[in-house]
Amino acid sequence: MKIKLENxxxxxxxxxxxxxxxxxxxxxxxxxxFYAIMGESGSGKSTLINILAGLLKFDTGNLKFNNKIYHGDVEFSKLRLRSIGLVYQSYLLNEQMTAIENVMLPLYLNNDLAKKEKILLSQEKLKIVGLSNKVEHFPKELSGGEQQRVAVARALINNPEIILADEPTGNLDIKNEKDIFEMLKKESIEGKCVIVVSHNPFIKKYADKLLILENGELYEK
Ligand SMILES: Nc1ncnc2c1ncn2[C@@H]1O[C@H](COP(=O)(O)OP(=O)(O)OP(=O)(O)O)[C@@H](O)[C@H]1O
Ligand SMILES: [Mg+2]
Structure with missing residues (x-):
């Protein structure tokens, strides 16, 4: 799926x-x-990600998915649930839910999968991010980096065509950071549109396109 911002x-x-x-x-x-978006703090990277996710209204211009404009919150929510995986700068996990329940959340409205399959899929994703031993932990029982990895697993569970990640490795050590970038890279190779905001120059190694947000505009570098 293509995403286009116009003016x-x-x-x-x-x-x-x-x-x-x-x-x-x-x-x-x-x-x-795999797009890497870099830019100074306050340059608008999170703003851009939230606009692409349909979570933030813009003043003028168009946002199109495969050349279609989605109107209204209901239509957009459906698109988001089906096609967009999101990882936030703050992970926004549900505190009342365990790691696996958080990961499973986007599958809630998916009627094609039985509960058992949803659990298996979620366990598998948690394993990939190195958290097989923490599935029953609640967010407050996880470290910041672990919470971030739960958020990444949750973003990928629906097999979304578009993956938006805002500083997905901000709290991770080098080993875990590399794993997350590699996971996201694999998604892009499999056909996904992956857009990652990061301050870490290490991301350049993974990016097909490096974009700089500066003075309100995006430049290819
Ligand atoms: N709700 C808001 N009301 C007023 N100003 C805001 C609001 N949200 C963001 N801003 C301002 O808009 C600018 C861009 O913010 P944004 O969060 O998009 O930056 P960023 O590039 O993600 O920065 P960082 O790298 O620190 O995460 C900042 O100067 C910020 O103060
Ligand atoms: Mg930000």
Missing amino acids: CNKTYIKNGIKNHVLKDLSYEFEPST
Whole structure:
């Protein structure tokens, strides 16, 4: 699935002060590609990811998935649940749910899979991120890096065509970071459109396209 932003503008207004974060930004993200987005703190990377995920409204412009504009929250939620895997800068795990329940969450509305299959799939994903021994742990019983890995497993469980990750390795050591980047790379090789925000120059090794967000615009580097 392709994602296209056309002439997107986003301004935040706080206490009467305007911050024009995205300026007429146009870019088309293709399938089978690993995009790394870098840029200074405050340059708008999280804003961009949230817009692509349909979680944040922009002022003007268009957002298209395979050339289609999705209108309204209901239509967008369906698209998101089916086609977008999201990893946030803060992991946003459900505190009342164990690791495996968190991972399984996106499968909730999937009627093609039996409960048992959902559990197996979730166990498998947790194993891939190195957490087979923590499936019954609640987020507060996990380290920051472990929570982050649960969030990555959750993002991939639905086999989404688009994967958006905002600093998915911010709390990880080098070994775990490498594993996550490699996992995401594999997804892109398998055909997914993978968009990863990171401050870590290490990501360049994995990226097919390196994008810099600067002065409200995206530049290919
Ligand atoms: N809800 C908001 N209201 C007002 N200003 C906001 C809001 N959210 C973000 N901003 C501002 O918009 C700018 C871009 O924020 P954003 O979170 O997108 O940056 P970022 O590139 O992800 O930074 P970082 O690398 O630190 O995560 C920042 O200057 C921030 O202060
Ligand atoms: Mg950010």
